[in-house]
Amino acid sequence: MAIIKVKNLTYHYPDSRMAALDRIDLEIPEGQFVLVVGGSGSGKSALVRAMAGLIPDYYGGSFSGGVYLDNKEIRQLKRRELVQKIGLVFQDPESQLVMTNVEQELAFGLENLALPNNLIKRRVMEMASALNLTGRLDGSIPELSGGQKQKVALSSVLAMQPEILLLDEPTSQLDPIAGEDLLTMVRRLNEENGLTVVLIEQRLERCFHLADRILVMDRGRIVYDHDDPEKVARWAVANHSRFIPPLARLFASVGYPAVPVTVKQGRALLRHDHRPEREAARPPSPPSPKKVVKAGASSQPLIDMKHVWFSYPDGEEVLKDVNFTINPGDFIVLMGENGAGKTTLVKNINGLLKPSRGQLRVGERDVRQLSVEDIAGMVAYLSQDPNDYLFLPSVREELAFTLHNLGLPDDGISEQLLKSLHLDSLADRNPRDLSTGERQRAALAAVLVSRPQLLMLDEPTRGLDYALKEELGSILQQLQTAGTAIMVVTHDVEFAAEYSEKIVLMGQGSIIAEGNKYAMLSDSTFYCPQISKLFNNMVEGVVTFKQGQAVLTKMMAINNKQALSV
Amino acid sequence: MLAYREEDNLIHKLHPLTTVVFVAVVFVLALVFSHPVYLLGLLLVIGTVIVGAGHYREWKSYLKFSLVMIAIIIIVNGLFVHVGQTIIFTSPDLLGRGRINVSLEALAFGAGMGIRLLVIISAFCLYTCAVHPDKVMKLFGRGSKSVLIMTLSTRLFPLMVKDYYRIIEVQRCRGVKFDQGRWWQRARNLLPIVSILLVSSLERALQLAESMHARGYGSGPRTSYSRELWRPRDYLILTTVGVGLVLGIWAALQGWSSYSYYPRLPAIQSADVEMTGLIVLMLMVPAVLNWGWGKWPLLKSKI
Known part of the structure; x- marks a missing residue:
């Protein structure tokens, strides 16, 4: 097994004046599980790419310092030697799989190493059984789910038997269950095979507890490095860093004597510390919903679905008797497993699909009488990938393009939106040159410029870090306050808990349950945020971070009082 | 989109080379034969194999397209080729440019070429639906x-x-x-x-x-991984298809498989039908084995 050392590493991407990596010194002993956290542009990806030898060999740019594997500079190693020691799994499975068949994909790296056929066969079989892919070896990659594709990508790297596994946000494009599976698998490999793991991840609630060591990066530097998650959490709260899981942040933010990392630890702490006062610490009553109805607007729902059924031409029934309304000023989160019919529901609302039976009214008109383009002015839709919108040379032109399509005048709305979405300084930049969060805001501006009454977003938090998620959440809440109804399709329970008002749960084409988030999220075992899980059966109805803080502070105050009286 | 779809039948469990050879033989014979009976025999073979492989739906969409093409070929040939002697239709005088005679031979020639086109398109259909493109490329590349x-x-x-x-x-x-x-x-x-x-x-x-x-691509020479196995079914099919090809070429060299449509359609000889039957028998082996494979577990285990 190998030890990896980074010595005084500084790196600039070609044509960039800002250092992507700034004097990095780091040593990772064999078998360690290292979690790297930080915002977008903090240098996390550059760091793992430097460790894999892709920087500077593949990317170019200026580079000083070095990366050493067992005291040997990796640039002096032959590439074939290097790829057998260090493997790298990327973010998007679609952009890293080369073949159309699972078995051939697993063999791809081994063919590149010019291994003989019988050895490749053995490695492929071993890898397939280790990662439970044996039944899928003949499978066609385009037919696999996102989670399975990422598993194939991971296996294909592991088949080369690396000693160090680098993972660059491997779960960012996956749903929570598939993401969890992948991380558990990585942890197992680390524990059972002693594989060194360096993992970049945004959803820290899934992996904070798995790591032996946490590195926090900011502007190309490692700003904190510790093996105790509690210390990292306290440091993060003291330094206003967003990069800790909600649970740890909650305890650290109220100055609790101990900081748990998992729900299990948190619940044990609460049980031990606050037996009697749990009852007294009721959460503050949830704020009343921010219903804003624009002056002059009727009380009629924006979207009214009555007994809506939808089947695809092949007869597959996807929506079954859906009854559902969206009113002005609603903030709804639509949740449910993959294939539950969420996307089909959204497509029925924006007119891309027409209901097979039942009534769906958009405003005052039946959706069957309206074209997609008619609905476009009233219902805006932001898809998962903001790149699907952006093609013009500047952000400003993207806004003008939507107005032109819908035949609307620019009465100052563009400037107003650019300002409110903090895009005014970027208005003349090419949107493709912007960062992830900025691109998403640019696409959002491009759909909001028509002043829609309803904004629908599909998995908008996928791939976003905590800071960007907070930014998006507050933008959506501002829109809601201004009277726009918001509907978000997401698997992100934490986001739903913090920002939504109403949760709609879909399953097998029907709406299984709906209600306000306090009732829906605190009452569920799976669809509930870490904070609800923490207080489950102790204090009821705790859903948001603020509620959690209030309850915990109250508990601590009662505890202190009792301690004093004793 | 990738047309290939894995199905649980013998045609999909063949070595890719076997399927490629079968398709190639049908394709070559379709080009070599001009006799309508021989061509119909080939159509019967390829159609049975496609249906046996579970690709009737895909074939149907290919057929719809081809039938339109065939109709066009027959009409154009009928209107513009005037060497046939059995006139079955004469048009009225077209603006002083004379009358058009449509002969049975010209229509029959169009139909014969149409069947040839149908066989070729069907062979293409089987290739796209039943052979994984990666495997073929690995085979040759x-x-x-x-x-x-x-x-x-x-x-x-x-x-x-x-x-x-x-x-x-x-x-x-x-x-x-x-x-x-x-x-x-x-x-x-x-x-x-x-x-x-x-x-x-x-x-x-x-x-x-x-x-x-x-993953080390471009770091030096690479090997090519293949896990394709040869089974008795492959040898059996390769042998019979090989015999079918030899018979076909022999028939072509003897001039039996050619047919002169003009000036009058010659009668179809019983020897043509017998020879076609023999070739069809040889080329039908994949379809017959496929049928037996699904029917008798014992046969399945033996081949």
């Missing part, structure tokens, strides 16, 4: 760069098609009208789609190249 490029295109093309539809939907929700206006306006409206598709594909290509680089 042994790790070369062009093979990888072809594989990558079969992998990326469906992704691009998916992207295309998704982007169209997204842009329609933004008010872009794709089905209104004159053709140039519609074409102009497609420009954003094309440009988004290009930029996104380029970004994906760069990421893919990075992932290939990180």
